[in-house]
Amino acid sequence: MEEKSVPRPTGTETGTGKATLNIVIPVLNEERSLPGCVRTLHSFLDGSFPLSWRITILDNDSTDGTWRVAHDLAEQFPEVRPVRLPVRGKGAALKAAWCDSTAEIVAYMDADLSTGLDALLPLVAPLISGQSEIAIGSRLNPHSRIRRGLKRELVSRAYNGLLRYGFGVSFSDAQCGFKAARTEAVRPLLERVRSQGWFFDTEFLLLAEYNGLRVHEVPVDWVEDVDSRVRIARASWENLTGLARLAGTMATGRADLRLPRPRELRTAHPDAILARPRSARLPKVAAFGVIGAISTLLYVPLYVALRSVWPALAANFGALVLAGLFNTEANRRWTFNRAGGPLVVLHLKAATLFAASFAVTTAEVVVLHLTAPHAGKVVEVVLLGLGQLCITVLRYIGFDRWVFRRKD
Numbered sequence: 001m002e003e004k005s006v007p008r009p010t011g012t013e014t015g016t017g018k019a020t021l022n023i024v025i026p027v028l029n030e031e032r033s034l035p036g037c038v039r040t041l042h043s044f045l046d047g048s049f050p051l052s053w054r055i056t057i058l059d060n061d062s063t064d065g066t067w068r069v070a071h072d073l074a075e076q077f078p079e080v081r082p083v084r085l086p087v088r089g090k091g092a093a094l095k096a097a098w099c100d101s102t103a104e105i106v107a108y109m110d111a112d113l114s115t116g117l118d119a120l121l122p123l124v125a126p127l128i129s130g131q132s133e134i135a136i137g138s139r140l141n142p143h144s145r146i147r148r149g150l151k152r153e154l155v156s157r158a159y160n161g162l163l164r165y166g167f168g169v170s171f172s173d174a175q176c177g178f179k180a181a182r183t184e185a186v187r188p189l190l191e192r193v194r195s196q197g198w199f200f201d202t203e204f205l206l207l208a209e210y211n212g213l214r215v216h217e218v219p220v221d222w223v224e225d226v227d228s229r230v231r232i233a234r235a236s237w238e239n240l241t242g243l244a245r246l247a248g249t250m251a252t253g254r255a256d257l258r259l260p261r262p263r264e265l266r267t268a269h270p271d272a273i274l275a276r277p278r279s280a281r282l283p284k285v286a287a288f289g290v291i292g293a294i295s296t297l298l299y300v301p302l303y304v305a306l307r308s309v310w311p312a313l314a315a316n317f318g319a320l321v322l323a324g325l326f327n328t329e330a331n332r333r334w335t336f337n338r339a340g341g342p343l344v345v346l347h348l349k350a351a352t353l354f355a356a357s358f359a360v361t362t363a364e365v366v367v368l369h370l371t372a373p374h375a376g377k378v379v380e381v382v383l384l385g386l387g388q389l390c391i392t393v394l395r396y397i398g399f400d401r402w403v404f405r406r407k408d
Helices: 036-047 066-076 089-100 117-129 148-165 183-192 198-208 232-251 281-307 312-335 343-371 379-404
Strands: 019-025 053-059 078-084 104-107 134-138 146-149 178-182 214-218 222-223
Touching: 019 036, 019 089, 019 117, 036 066, 036 117, 053 066, 053 089, 066 078, 078 343, 089 104, 089 183, 089 198, 104 117, 104 183, 117 134, 117 178, 117 214, 134 198, 148 198, 148 312, 178 183, 183 198, 198 214, 198 232, 281 312, 281 379, 312 379, 343 379
Parallel strands: 019 053, 019 104, 053 078, 134 214, 146 222
Antiparallel strands: 104 178, 134 178
């Protein structure tokens, strides 16, 4: 479910003072499990948590007695705030509650408390210190301990593998119901998130990394609750269609946000003798070089295969098209990690560079055939391969300063 605007939550503000941490528990028809969840969480926070906190129960338009139970718990515990949202959807609930919060740190966890609470302090610690803007729990971290069914395990690993290798994300688990964020840092991001359903987590994290926010990940202990509201088939379809939509958003430049710059990196010692800062261009050049080398290696066998059935010029054109598509997409995702404006404009710019590449390599073939008509295919391949390497340098300049140039 997706919608651009979400109604503001309504409820009773309880508790005293401004909390450092606001933990949101989104619930839908959780009349049975909600009391045990809140009492357990309240006992844990009251007994050992060192920061000021508040629990927000966000009733996601329940039809059972959840709202009544939430009010009863608020009367029992002054740190609990009941809120009701007349729109269903996990994403709608979290977006409304987080945007409305006055706490420095906002978090959420599922009502079944599948995630061990001992991970809460490690989750919020990098946010309090300013080392990260977002923190998430991961069930797929090597140090995590989990117990769940095989079906959910396979679906989770397949989906997160798609994110890692398809979108180049650094985190391992987008869907764990245990996340926190610095409120001021993510408010502009939340305004751009469209999903009101299960895809909210993924869209939130992908947009965050795409715009340079730091995502910290902590291993968690996690035990599956079989009384889950998640329907795997429906959630999977929603996630896949959401990924397709978000890929288009990124490609057309609509995912770019103007966010505050992170604080300057400096040492704590006032008299430290520092090395010259490494250029931020070096990793980018290295990634582009690797992708360029792979593109060249891809171009050569493509040319050889096409040359066996097509004339030299047609084979060169076909090999350049296929290698160029790979090169452009790989650099967009991993080297420059940004869109270059509307999709049509981006592809027109990339096509211009492609035309230049084709013109140079075509000239090489024509000149070779005129000056050495009996040179053979091996000479053709070597000459075109060397030309492609030279073109790679020009493509980097064109990509960095023109095709994928960010408009500030």
